[in-house]
Amino acid sequence: MxxxxxxxxxxxxxxxxxxxxxxxxxxxxxxxxxxxxxxxxxxxxxxxxxxxxxxxxxxxxxxxxxxxxxxxxxxxxxxxxxxxxxxxxxxxxxxxxxxxxxxxxxxxxxxxxxxxxxxxxxxxxxxxxxxxxxxxxxxxxxxxxxxxxxxxxxxxxxxxxxxxxxxxxxxxxxxxxxxxxxxxxxxxxxxxxxxAPWLADHLRDRTRGLVTELTRTSAELARARIDRKIAVVGKAVLDALRGRGDTLVDGFLTPAQKDTLADITAVMALLEGHADVMMDAVGPSVVPSVRRIRARFERRRDGEGRPAFDVVLRRLLGMDAKLAQYRDGATFVRAVERKVGREGLNAVWAEPGNLPDAREISDPRAWVRRVHG
The missing domain is CATH 1.20.150.30 (Zincin-like metallopeptidase, N-terminal domain)
Known part of the structure; x- marks a missing residue:
């Protein structure tokens, strides 16, 4: 401060x-x-x-x-x-x-x-x-x-x-x-x-497993020839700046690691989207200016008025990917609620198997069919 x-x-x-x-x-x-x-x-x-x-x-x-x-x-x-x-x-x-x-x-x-x-x-x-x-x-x-x-x-x-x-x-x-x-x-x-008292351990175990695999991959990269290092790092940076990868690290992931990261990202999207929907659901009786706040906050999230350098920095730090989590997750939450209501949505907190995977976060009907039949 x-x-x-x-x-x-x-x-x-x-x-x-x-x-x-x-x-x-x-x-x-x-x-x-x-x-x-x-x-x-x-x-x-x-x-x-x-x-x-x-x-x-x-x-x-x-x-x-x-x-x-x-x-x-x-x-x-x-x-x-x-x-x-x-x-x-x-x-x-x-x-x-x-x-x-x-x-x-x-x-x-x-x-x-x-x-x-x-x-x-x-x-x-x-x-x-x-x-x-x-x-x-x-x-x-x-x-x-x-x-x-x-x-x-x-x-x-x-x-x-x-x-x-x-x-x-x-x-x-x-x-x-x-x-x-x-x-x-x-x-x-x-x-x-x-x-969901199991949620913290679930996320930590999945993340730790991914980091462990990345550590092994990084050790292999450290022993690689210099031309190989330059090629991998260069591709990662270009993909990040051109929007072909979610973050800078995405360019270093193997296909299996990308699948693991996609599932972790799906859970994070659920958490962020659920919180975004709930903070607005209280309505103007609780937060009188909620609609004005949401509209202005979305413009702020989109980087309105920020310099070009900040746009590049957001991409390299993965902030655009984080923004996508909020929006994808909110879309999932609203779609599920339309099908099975808020109590039906709350089934996601019952056990790890009820969490949406990477495919389901963009196809809420598939999650509803799997969890609710």
Whole structure:
């Protein structure tokens, strides 16, 4: 945030961590504490505002997060066990640090597949790459439900105060409405993981398996001739910029890895689309300016007014793919609800086998036939 905001105590500390691996004898592929320091140092400053406004912002976000819980319960018709997840209002640097913690937790154990100990320079390079990407993303994320808190703690809801302030100001929408609207989306994510307590482990296992395979593939690429390296990297970059791959990493995937990634992406599309539909479903009686917020927010998502460089950056960081997840998932959710209602849709949270795969996310009728007969 700004210098004036740097003295504000947010809703909970995101503390530095040591490497999360349970295998003490092995070195991580990334120096995670270093990645956290780099990300925090490179995170851009947020908007400048009077100190009182910043205090009101933090208090307003905490209030909105609490208010959202009852509305999410009513609109989703889901009844998860447990208490609401803790809410942590953070600045950009703290969000970036928190995500290094989550990433370390998600990929814990992949060191087993590394054929030889990694040199400190390799770990440092990984830290620099992760830290730089998180720093770039830290100015774009409004909120996030994080189910991968180190040490087995329950998930936490992160609200990035400077980004919410910047968004509501630039779009010219009522602050109180917008903050509640954002919290409705993020609390829906918290509800999803609470209603499906197996979901966090399912996603982590699939992601860890993919990262493990990518680690093996990367090791093979590292031993390849220089012309082979240049060809693979060059194709990946060109595909990303020309729109033939979802992200930069897509160019490095084998066909089997692409299938795995497609199924993971389908689940993420479900989560994001479901949250997007639910945050609007509360209607104007709860968020009076919801239609105006949605219209202006969609234009913001599409990059209205952003420079050409930002369009390229969005492609390389996979942000366009993320945007497609919201829209594909929302289309799936609405189509399923038209067929079997909201209670029928909620069957997706019953067990892993009920999650849509990559084909079904674009063919909701196929999911309905498989799950509901």
């Amino acid at each position: 700004s210098t004036a905001a740097s003295h504000i105590t947010y809703g909970g500390a995101v503390k530095p961590i040591a490497h999360a691996s349970s295998t003490a004898a092995l070195q991580p592929a990334v120096d995670w504490p270093a990645a956290a320091r780099i990300a925090a140092r490179l995170a851009p400053p947020g908007p400048v505002a009077p100190r009182q406004r910043l205090h009101d912002l933090v208090g307003g976000l905490r209030e909105a997060a609490g208010t959202a819980v009852g509305h999410v319960h009513e609109v989703t018709r889901m009844a998860p066990d447990g208490v609401p997840s803790p809410v942590v209002v953070v600045d950009r640097a703290s969000w970036a640090r928190a995500n290094t913690q989550s990433m370390a937790t998600m990929v814990d154990g992949i060191e087993d597949v590394v054929p030889h100990p990694l040199a400190p320079a390799v770990q440092a390079a990984g830290a620099a790459e992760v830290g730089a990407v998180l720093a770039l993303l830290s100015g774009r994320v409004l909120g996030q439900f994080d189910p991968y808190v180190p040490g087995g703690s329950p998930g936490r809801l992160l609200l990035v105060a400077p980004n919410i302030l910047q968004a509501e100001t630039s779009m010219g929408v009522p602050a109180r409405d917008f903050r509640l609207w954002v919290c409705l989306h993020e609390q829906t994510h918290a509800w999803q993981f609470a209603a």
